[in-house]
Amino acid sequence: xxxxxxxxxxxxxxxxxxxxxxxxxxxxxxxxxxxxxxxxxxxxxxxxxxxxxxxxxxxxxxxxxxxxxxxxxxxxxxxxxxxxxxxxxxxxxxxxxxxxxxxxxxxxxxxxxxxxxxxxxxxxxxxxxxxxxxxxxxxxxxxxxxxxxxxxxxxxxxxxxxxxxxxxxxxxxxxxxxxxxxx
Amino acid sequence: xxxxxxxxxxxxxxxxxxxxxxxxxxxxxxxxxxxxxxxxxxxxxxxxxxxxxxxxxxxxxxxxxxxxxxxxxxxxxxxxxxxxxxxxxxxxxxxxxxxxxxxxxxxxxxxxxxxxxxxxxxxxxxxxxxxxxxxxxxxxxxxxxxxxxxxxxxxxxxxxxxxxxxxxxxxxxxxxxxxxxxxxxxxxxxxxxxxxxxxxxxxxxxxxxxxxxxxxxxxxxxxxxxxxxxxxxxxxxxxxxxxxxxxxxxxxxxxxxxxxxxxxxxxxxxxxxxxxxxxxxxxxxxxxxxxxxxxxxxxxxxxxxxxxxxxxxxxxxxxxxxxxxxxxxxxxxxxxxxxxxxxxxxxxxxxxxxxxxxxxxxxxxxxxxxxxxxxxxxxxxxxxxxxxxxxxxxxxxxxxxxxxxxxxxxxxxxxxxxxxxxxxxxxxxxxxxxxxxxxxxxxxxxxxxxxxxx
Amino acid sequence: xxxxxxxxxxxxxxxxxxxxxxxxxxxxxxxxxxxxxxxxxxxxxxxxxxxxxxxxxxxxxxxxxxxxxxxxxxxxxxxxxxxxxxxxxxxxxxxxxxxxxxxxxxxxxxxxxxxxxxxxxxxxxxxxxxxxxxxxxxxxxxxxxxxxxxxxxxxxxxxxxxxxxxxxxxxxxxxxxxxxxxxxxxxxxxxxxxxxxxxxxxxxxxxxxxxxxxxxxxxxxxxxxxxxxxxxxxxxxxxxxxxxxxxxxxxxxxxxxxxxxxxxxxxxxxxxxxxxxxxxxxxxxxxxxxxxxxxxxxxxxxxxxxxxxxxxxxxxxxxxxxxxxxxxxx
Numbered sequence: 025x026x027x028x029x030x031x032x033x034x035x036x037x038x039x040x041x042x043x044x045x046x047x048x049x050x051x052x053x054x055x056x057x058x059x060x061x062x063x064x065x066x067x068x069x070x071x072x073x074x075x076x077x078x079x080x081x082x083x084x085x086x087x088x089x090x091x092x093x094x095x096x097x098x099x100x101x102x103x104x105x106x107x108x109x110x111x112x113x114x115x116x117x118x119x120x121x122x123x124x125x126x127x128x129x130x131x132x133x134x135x136x137x138x139x140x141x142x143x144x145x146x147x148x149x150x151x152x153x154x155x156x157x158x159x160x161x162x163x164x165x166x167x168x169x170x171x172x173x174x175x176x177x178x179x180x181x182x183x184x185x186x187x188x189x190x191x192x193x194x195x196x197x198x199x200x201x202x203x204x205x206x207x
Numbered sequence: 208x209x210x211x212x213x214x215x216x217x218x219x220x221x222x223x224x225x226x227x228x229x230x231x232x233x234x235x236x237x238x239x240x241x242x243x244x245x246x247x248x249x250x251x252x253x254x255x256x257x258x259x260x261x262x263x264x265x266x267x268x269x270x271x272x273x274x275x276x277x278x279x280x281x282x283x284x285x286x287x288x289x290x291x292x293x294x295x296x297x298x299x300x301x302x303x304x305x306x307x308x309x310x311x312x313x314x315x316x317x318x319x320x321x322x323x324x325x326x327x328x329x330x331x332x333x334x335x336x337x338x339x340x341x342x343x344x345x346x347x348x349x350x351x352x353x354x355x356x357x358x359x360x361x362x363x364x365x366x367x368x369x370x371x372x373x374x375x376x377x378x379x380x381x382x383x384x385x386x387x388x389x390x391x392x393x394x395x396x397x398x399x400x401x402x403x404x405x406x407x408x409x410x411x412x413x414x415x416x417x418x419x420x421x422x423x424x425x426x427x428x429x430x431x432x433x434x435x436x437x438x439x440x441x442x443x444x445x446x447x448x449x450x451x452x453x454x455x456x457x458x459x460x461x462x463x464x465x466x467x468x469x470x471x472x473x474x475x476x477x478x479x480x481x482x483x484x485x486x487x488x489x490x491x492x493x494x495x496x497x498x499x500x501x502x503x504x505x506x507x508x509x510x511x512x513x514x515x516x517x518x519x520x521x522x523x524x525x526x527x528x529x530x531x532x533x534x535x536x537x538x539x540x541x542x543x544x545x546x547x548x549x550x551x552x553x554x555x556x557x558x559x560x561x562x563x564x565x566x567x568x569x570x571x572x573x574x575x576x577x578x579x580x581x582x583x584x585x586x587x588x589x590x591x592x593x594x595x596x597x598x599x600x601x602x603x604x605x606x607x608x609x610x611x612x613x614x615x616x617x618x619x620x621x622x623x624x625x626x627x628x629x630x631x632x633x634x635x636x637x638x639x640x641x642x643x644x645x646x647x648x649x650x651x652x653x654x655x656x657x658x659x660x661x
Numbered sequence: 662x663x664x665x666x667x668x669x670x671x672x673x674x675x676x677x678x679x680x681x682x683x684x685x686x687x688x689x690x691x692x693x694x695x696x697x698x699x700x701x702x703x704x705x706x707x708x709x710x711x712x713x714x715x716x717x718x719x720x721x722x723x724x725x726x727x728x729x730x731x732x733x734x735x736x737x738x739x740x741x742x743x744x745x746x747x748x749x750x751x752x753x754x755x756x757x758x759x760x761x762x763x764x765x766x767x768x769x770x771x772x773x774x775x776x777x778x779x780x781x782x783x784x785x786x787x788x789x790x791x792x793x794x795x796x797x798x799x800x801x802x803x804x805x806x807x808x809x810x811x812x813x814x815x816x817x818x819x820x821x822x823x824x825x826x827x828x829x830x831x832x833x834x835x836x837x838x839x840x841x842x843x844x845x846x847x848x849x850x851x852x853x854x855x856x857x858x859x860x861x862x863x864x865x866x867x868x869x870x871x872x873x874x875x876x877x878x879x880x881x882x883x884x885x886x887x888x889x890x891x892x893x894x895x896x897x898x899x900x901x902x903x904x905x906x907x908x909x910x911x912x913x914x915x916x917x918x919x920x921x922x923x924x925x926x927x928x929x930x931x932x933x934x935x936x937x938x939x940x941x942x943x944x945x946x947x948x949x950x951x952x953x954x955x956x957x958x959x960x961x962x963x964x965x966x967x968x969x970x971x972x973x974x975x976x977x978x979x980x981x982x983x984x985x986x987x988x989x990x991x
């Protein structure tokens with residue numbers, strides 16, 4: 025078992041979700057034109073949590089969608105084959121402000137793929153990016169608009185965001201590996 | 208021509224015709240077998256072969272060989288076929304008439320004999336066609352063919368087309384002291400070729416060749432043999448049903464003989480799955496499935512059929528092991544199964560395959576030797592006995608083999624042009640070491656100096 | 662279309678799709694792999710419904726369809742699937758191709774491999790032709806788009822997806838396949854797929870058209886010659902097309918007799934479970950294997966099946982042409 029230690033507890037994560045929800049509302053002056061789109065797989069429950077927080081503050085139900093970016097990856101032939109999960113958008117993204125939600129922000133390639141996937145689905149007015157953890161090592165000129173926690177990492181480390189929908193407990197951990205891992 | 212005398216010392220001598228099975232010496236001088244024991248001093252110039260642990264037997268006689276010449280020399284020539292036969296221990300090959308032109312005139316038969324004589328010491332005895340061009344319409348000039356030295360008549364590759372032709376052919380052959388060999392296949396029942404109508408065909412979605420297609424024609428032919436009193440020979444018998452018909456005919460006293468091939472005696476329909484027989488009904492297909500190398504006519508049959516044929520060989524209902532050696536080019540087989548040519552290149556694996564049956568206890572070693580020598584000679588007729596014995600004074604047709612040598616089949620190294628065998632890469636036990644035909648060395652696996660005939 | 666989402670067997674990671682170079686039949690699929698393809702197909706169906714029906718996954722991949730037997734529907738389905746995934750698709754058909762000029766199938770395939778085709782999709786009248794290519798092509802993957810009477814795995818995948826859309830889980834469901842099973846590559850592949858789904862398959866039809874050795878083989882297959890009895894409690898009834906030339910071969914009595922004994926009628930469908938699905942791989946002989954009054958309903962399924970056909974073929978191409986452990990990409 026590789027060594028791991030906790031970066032955020034469930035409570036920490038709840039507080040971060042709450043803060044990001046506030047930041048989104050502040051920046052966009054409300055929730056009127058928003059759509060939250062979680063990136064498969066762990067971005068989807070995080071988007072749900074942010075939407076729930078917004079509903080709690082504003083009483084507005086923000087539509088939440090799911091986006092699978094695997095068909096847009098640039099490493100499909102150099103990476104173990106990912107399972108293509110559903111893309112489900114409850115509303116058209118045309119003219120909306122889309123907030124993409126993901127768990128870990130790393131090279132920026134997932135966000136790039138997400139942007140391409142989103143553009144094939146319509147023409148949003150604006151696209152913003154919210155992430156639970158930004159671990160650095162960007163390979164593309166992309167930045168996040170909302171960041172839960174900045175964590176400087178080395179390439180042999182891995183950040184795992186665990187959510188109750190898929191994992192035993194809700195937490196963010198740093199895992200130490202022997203060598204660089206593909207994510 | 209005087210060949211170097213050969214003295215084989217300390218071999219297990221098996222000669223079913225004389226009832227010999229004992230350790231001893233064998234001296235070959237001037238193309239003949241010298242009297243045993245009498246010459247305690249072999250000629251000084253004799254090649255002496257220490258043969259302890261080896262079996263010396265009469266050279267094998269193959270009643271059923273496709274030599275492809277004239278007409279299909281890209282598949283095989285008489286020279287390469289004879290070389291393959293020599294490697295397999297065969298000193299006499301009976302060639303099939305489905306050449307181009309068909310062996311339907313004395314001239315073609317004479318051509319084959321001349322080519323064989325030029326090629327080397329292995330004896331080639333042609334079969335003549337029953338019908339002109341093997342077209343199933345008019346009888347050939349059977350007497351002309353007989354004078355040209357054919358050993359019998361067959362339209363092999365195809366059955367004798369009609370019951371009427373079969374009756375006529377048997378009547379004529381009988382008058383000439385010869386026999387008719389039939390490829391028994393009822394075309395009205397064979398929807399597909401080269402695969403038994405059983406579970407493997409169903410699994411692969413291929414149209415099969417049912418057992419009844421063989422039995423129907425065997426029954427038809429036996430009826431004709433009964434009415435004409437002629438000698439009928441059933442080629443490459445493959446089913447329990449046909450074996451039962453032949454057995455019953457023999458019990459009625461009819462002159463009905465049969466041969467079986469090493470593949471029908473040892474392999475089953477599962478071999479088409481490309482797993483060397485190791486497949487069960489529930490298994491997923493391997494990419495090697497639809498193995499065209501296992502496509503043969505008649506097809507490899509069920510386990511029950513194989514066992515019945517082996518039993519009939521053991522108890523003598525089937526007189527001979529015949530190879531039905533059917534060489535093909537790479538291209539003939541490198542096509543989808545439906546389109547592939549039928550046939551297996553058998554001469555060089557026959558002994559190894561058959562010794563597997565011996566070690567499985569299906570028949571004894573002397574019985575196997577009998578089915579490869581005296582058995583086929585008895586089908587050909589009394590005149591051929593001298594080719595099937597080690598008796599003093601008979602032609603020096605001798606095979607020396609090691610029944611215990613394990614080897615791996617490497618089709619690419621065959622003397623035959625036909626590398627089409629499903630046994631490629633399989634381990635066999637028992638290998639020919641030396642073949643002497645008409646007193647001359649036809650294959651020498653002892654010194655490993657035999658050049659590849661290509 | 663409802664979403665009877667395929668579920669992966671418990672205990673298996675969702676992304677554990679088998680990595681393979683070829684799809685020759687469903688007989689070598691695992692349950693996980695089958696569920697993976699069907700899940701992916703559902704995601705692909707979503708791509709099909711968009712305005713921009715194209716994703717870049719297979720950019721730069723070359724897919725060749727080699728159809729040695731006429732079939733516009735299947736060929737177009739593969740072509741569309743490839744194009745939606747951004748692969749370059751080259752179509753070769755039997756007429757006018759080298760195949761007709763006497764060039765062997767092997768040489769044609771080796772030529773395509775030398776041209777760096779990544780995947781060869783073959784339809785052939787000869788059972789086993791895709792196996793022959795698979796063992797002779799070290800670098801190009803092979804997909805069986807129907808071989809003789811042997812197999813048609815992508816048709817079976819779309820049948821399974823359609824059944825799941827309507828019925829959800831197929832375990833324990835009763836699927837009746839009636840008609841010319843002996844000559845049906847669709848039935849053969851369906852039987853393998855339904856076995857993986859743990860459905861029960863009942864074959865019905867004339868004795869001359871049921872493979873005699875089949876009933877005894879897979880445990881989930883049985884034979885019931887009496888169609889009324891077979892349809893009792895069925896969840897799916899699949900009628901196979903009757904080729905009229907079988908009558909000339911003496912394998913069938915008259916059409917009238919066939920229709921009376923094995924035609925699917927409203928009365929017979931009444932014996933099936935409520936909501937049972939009537940399927941047909943098409944084209945239908947109305948009034949022969951299927952009553953005209955039912956054919957319309959079945960036709961509605963056929964449209965779903967066409968959509969599902971493209972989706973499963975997209976899933977198949979995606980599965981074969983992406984991922985690191987595929988021989989074709991290594």
